[in-house]
Amino acid sequence: MNGPVIRIRELCTRFGDVWIHRGLDLDIQRGELVSLVGGSGSGKTTLLRMIIGLLMPTSGSIEVFGEPLFGGGVARERALRQRFGVLFQHGALFSAFNVFDNIAFPLRELKRYDEGAIRDLVMLKLSMVELLPRHGKLMPAELSGGMIKRVALARALALEPELLLLDEPTAGLDPDRSDSFVRLIRMLGEELGLTVMLVTHDLDTLAALSTRVAVLAEHKILAYGTTDEIMHTDHPFIRNFFLSERSVRALQNAGHAVTPY
Numbered sequence: 001m002n003g004p005v006i007r008i009r010e011l012c013t014r015f016g017d018v019w020i021h022r023g024l025d026l027d028i029q030r031g032e033l034v035s036l037v038g039g040s041g042s043g044k045t046t047l048l049r050m051i052i053g054l055l056m057p058t059s060g061s062i063e064v065f066g067e068p069l070f071g072g073g074v075a076r077e078r079a080l081r082q083r084f085g086v087l088f089q090h091g092a093l094f095s096a097f098n099v100f101d102n103i104a105f106p107l108r109e110l111k112r113y114d115e116g117a118i119r120d121l122v123m124l125k126l127s128m129v130e131l132l133p134r135h136g137k138l139m140p141a142e143l144s145g146g147m148i149k150r151v152a153l154a155r156a157l158a159l160e161p162e163l164l165l166l167d168e169p170t171a172g173l174d175p176d177r178s179d180s181f182v183r184l185i186r187m188l189g190e191e192l193g194l195t196v197m198l199v200t201h202d203l204d205t206l207a208a209l210s211t212r213v214a215v216l217a218e219h220k221i222l223a224y225g226t227t228d229e230i231m232h233t234d235h236p237f238i239r240n241f242f243l244s245e246r247s248v249r250a251l252q253n254a255g256h257a258v259t260p261y
């Protein structure tokens, strides 16, 4: 496929009288790792939910893998969605299923594999996220925050997606767990040749992962470029977000040349 993996044009979203997005355009090319940042309530999660197909925009278009996301009939929409994996903010594991069954869920839903093949695939995904076969028997309530994220990532990877969408992947993790989860995402992204889009508030995550950063402000993608390009864009949100003392430390740790504002 040529062209962007995600192509959004003239997207508008209105809830009641309130406009969230207004004329938003965004292209994400294959192999990119794009962090979406923006102020609280700017519409990042809403945009992610639209790309997943959970919400319809008020107007405008979203194409994924060169095909319109909406309006192609249930079977085609489902086939399209099988090509992307989603990691929700709190993992969204099924609390009544153990780890094995959570990861097996999308595979069983597909009705393409017998239980032997499903077992092999679940074990493979567990090892990809650096968990052990015995972890498969645990229930979600028995997992640490970091393990929940890893299981949710294994489930997101179950159908071997080409596109991975992550909502606040490191939220709620302590710095060590956050660092190791970021390393895992980066390694898997490279090994599997994934295109990744993530929503994050965390500068460490953004600085360590992104090939590009998209800034959602004033109802649209106000700036889009490499971390270095974005850092040097003059806009109040960008100055506050990137050039606070804490942010500068995170960016310097990730090897970016930056001086405090």
Ligand SMILES: Nc1ncnc2c1ncn2[C@@H]1O[C@H](COP(=O)(O)OP(=O)(O)OP(=O)(O)O)[C@@H](O)[C@H]1O
Pocket (backbone or CB within 6 Å): 015, 020, 038, 039, 040, 041, 042, 043, 044, 045, 046, 047
């Ligand atoms: N289904 C909905 N109905 C009405 N309003 C909604 C709905 N979903 C989101 N909103 C509103 O849209 C705005 C954008 O919400 P969204 O969760 O996308 O923001 P965000 O940028 O992800 O914020 P945060 O960084 O705080 O998580 C908010 O004001 C929210 O209250």
